[in-house]
Amino acid sequence: MIFIKxxxxxxxxxxxxxxxxxxxxxxxxxxxxxTVNGEPLLYIKSEKEGKMILDHYLDENKKVYGDSxxxxxxxxxxxxxxxxxxxxxxxxxxxxxxxxxxxxxxxxAVIVIDGEDTVAVKDESTATEVLGEAREEDExxxxxxxxxSEGFREEVEIEEKVLDVDAVVAETxxxxxxxxxxxxxxxxxxxxxxxxxxxxxxxxxxxxxDTLAYGTTKEISPGKNGVEEQTIHxxxxxxxxxxxxxxxxxxxxxxxxxxxxxxxGPVFADVSEQIVLGQTEVPISGRITATFxxxxxxxxxxxxxxxxxxxxxxxxxxxxxxxxISAEWSGSYGNMVTVDHGNGISTRYAHLSSISVAVGxxxxxxxxxxxxxxxxxxxxxxxxxxxxxxxxxHNPEEFFNISM
Ligand SMILES: [Zn+2]
Numbered sequence: 001m002i003f004i005k006x007x008x009x010x011x012x013x014x015x016x017x018x019x020x021x022x023x024x025x026x027x028x029x030x031x032x033x034x035t036v037n038g039e040p041l042l043y044i045k046s047e048k049e050g051k052m053i054l055d056h057y058l059d060e061n062k063k064v065y066g067d068s069x070x071x072x073x074x075x076x077x078x079x080x081x082x083x084x085x086x087x088x089x090x091x092x093x094x095x096x097x098x099x100x101x102x103x104x105x106x107x108x109a110v111i112v113i114d115g116e117d118t119v120a121v122k123d124e125s126t127a128t129e130v131l132g133e134a135r136e137e138d139e140x141x142x143x144x145x146x147x148x149s150e151g152f153r154e155e156v157e158i159e160e161k162v163l164d165v166d167a168v169v170a171e172t173x174x175x176x177x178x179x180x181x182x183x184x185x186x187x188x189x190x191x192x193x194x195x196x197x198x199x200x201x202x203x204x205x206x207x208x209x210d211t212l213a214y215g216t217t218k219e220i221s222p223g224k225n226g227v228e229e230q231t232i233h234x235x236x237x238x239x240x241x242x243x244x245x246x247x248x249x250x251x252x253x254x255x256x257x258x259x260x261x262x263x264x265g266p267v268f269a270d271v272s273e274q275i276v277l278g279q280t281e282v283p284i285s286g287r288i289t290a291t292f293x294x295x296x297x298x299x300x301x302x303x304x305x306x307x308x309x310x311x312x313x314x315x316x317x318x319x320x321x322x323x324x325i326s327a328e329w330s331g332s333y334g335n336m337v338t339v340d341h342g343n344g345i346s347t348r349y350a351h352l353s354s355i356s357v358a359v360g361x362x363x364x365x366x367x368x369x370x371x372x373x374x375x376x377x378x379x380x381x382x383x384x385x386x387x388x389x390x391x392x393x394h395n396p397e398e399f400f401n402i403s404m
């Protein structure tokens with residue numbers, strides 16, 4: 001009994017010894033590998049060291065990039081059997097190998113402008129802050145301007161994406177990317193509304209007045225500028241120039257026209273009372289033999305003046321003050337004098353036997369400018385008188401008091 005007991009004890013001790021040895025061997029044979037995409041990168045002797053390498057490396061990067069940072073590659077810690085050709089890494093050494101062999105990616109907030117990924121920052125709240133800083137408020141276009149609407153000119157969205165950590169920039173760099181450079185990627189647009197008052201310029205209204213001489217005017221009413229209130233929408237373009245549009249306007253005070261009388265009356269109204277053709281010596285004492293517009297064998301077209309027959313050598317006098325602008329032989333007109341009276345009005349005196357004035361002479365009413373004759377195309381001694389307004393012949397009888 002005792003013998004059996006002893007053998008049993010010895011047997012048990014042997015088993016215990018064998019089990020302990022196996023356990024010792026097994027633990028000695030088990031090591032760990034850090035693998036990248038399934039390929040072993042480095043070996044370490046304990047799981048604890050492996051975890052230290054991986055966790056510490058990620059923790060350090062989380063401090064920089066945030067909690068979402070992770071390996072881009074598939075990195076894991078795996079148990080394996082020890083081989084004789086294995087080289088083992090220390091923790092620090094292992095981290096350096098890991099850094100060289102892997103890349104990091106993270107969840108980032110991408111600012112998408114008009115459908116294009118423009119810049120990435122670490123998270124949505126940072127992106128929101130970046131967009132806030134990219135808003136550039138313009139100075140208002142007027143003291144009474146109010147903001148009507150505002151927003152980015154571009155379509156802007158924030159999208160969460162997993163990106164390489166290198167693609168993610170700091171907040172200030174992101175702001176520079178969006179607003180810096182010659183062509184900023186973002187433009188904050190503020191539409192302002194304001195009102196302004198403008199003067200409405202008084203218009204000139206002409207009224208015909210036959211009591212005034214042709215070519216003269218007289219103010220009847222001075223008129224008055226009015227006031228208009230405009231509502232403006234203003235927005236600055238990319239070059240900082242204001243683009244304004246008038247959205248509505250109302251007349252606060254209407255303008256009053258300036259009224260000016262425009263003379264349609266006889267040109268020589270101031271002197272015409274003294275001119276009684278056929279009876280006075282202005283332009284000549286004589287008898288009307290052909291009127292304006294009549295037709296006859298001697299005129300190729302209608303008669304362009306008034307013919308007053310008088311004896312050769314009778315003085316011919318100017319009908320209104322003026323300046324001599326021509327005094328010379330003039331073809332079928334014979335010797336002719338032209339006098340300018342201003343306001344586009346001139347008179348011609350033709351068929352003179354002699355001329356007694358020169359170009360540039362200033363004549364007063366009734367001054368003698370030559371003598372009656374029949375030079376040029378004339379059938380007898382007479383004065384051919386023409387009145388021209390802006391170069392066009394008018395009936396002289398409109399301008400004189402005719403008494404036959
Ligand atoms: Zn004539």
